[in-house]
Amino acid sequence: MNLLLDTHIALWAIAGSPRLPPKARALITAPDANIWVSAASLWEIAIKHALGRGDMPVSGQDALHWFVQAGYRILPIEARHAVAVEDLPAHHSDPFDRILVAQAVVEPMRLLTHDPMVALYGGPIVEV
Numbered sequence: 001m002n003l004l005l006d007t008h009i010a011l012w013a014i015a016g017s018p019r020l021p022p023k024a025r026a027l028i029t030a031p032d033a034n035i036w037v038s039a040a041s042l043w044e045i046a047i048k049h050a051l052g053r054g055d056m057p058v059s060g061q062d063a064l065h066w067f068v069q070a071g072y073r074i075l076p077i078e079a080r081h082a083v084a085v086e087d088l089p090a091h092h093s094d095p096f097d098r099i100l101v102a103q104a105v106v107e108p109m110r111l112l113t114h115d116p117m118v119a120l121y122g123g124p125i126v127e128v
Contacts, residue, residue, distance in 0.1 A: 002034045003027060004075065004104050006113040007041040007096065009128065011058070014066040024112050024128035035072045038103055042067075042074070044096040081106055091120040101125065 005013065005028070012020035013028055028035055046060030058066070067074065077099060084102035085095075092098060097118050104111035104124040111118070111125050119127035 001027075001030070001032050002036060002107065002109040004036045004038060004100065004107070004109040004111045005041070005072070006100055006111060006115065006118065007044050008114055009112045010037045010041055010067065010072070011045070011063065014063075014070050014072075021114060021128040024114075027110075027112060027126070027128070035070075036075045036109060037067045037072045038075045038100055039077050040096050040099045040103070075103060075107075075109075077103070088121065092117045 009020065009024055011017070013024070027033060042060050042064055045056055045058065045063045048056035049059045064074070081099060081103045084106050085098050088098055088101055088105075092101075092115075097113075097115065100111055100113075101118060101121050103109070108124055112128050113119060113125060114128055116127065119125050
């Protein structure tokens with residue numbers, strides 16, 4: 001099963017954080033799970049870390065290193081992902097979350113999120 005992790009789920013997973021919901025941990029560690037992190041998440045991490053935001057304690061470069069070390073695959077942002085955003089309902093205004101939803105729809109993949117606003121998209125979105 002192809003699982004795309006939203007930014008917080010991905011960071012909590014590599015950090016072994018107690019904030020990672022048990023359901024997410026079970027899905028990520030399932031033997032048939034192929035774990036993906038979007039380039040959009042790395043972009044979000046890099047921007048927020050550069051701004052000195054306390055909720056982003058690692059740099060984009062460090063996050064990339066740890067994602068690769070954990071065996072996660074990196075999903076590039078393709079033109080077809082970008083244009084798919086146009087067809088999404090306006091449940092959420094965050095551009096990073098919207099591109100993740102579009103990627104999950106287009107690929108298709110299951111997007112794991114802890115954000116109830118992202119979960120409103122339904123379909124391939126799994127709220128954990």
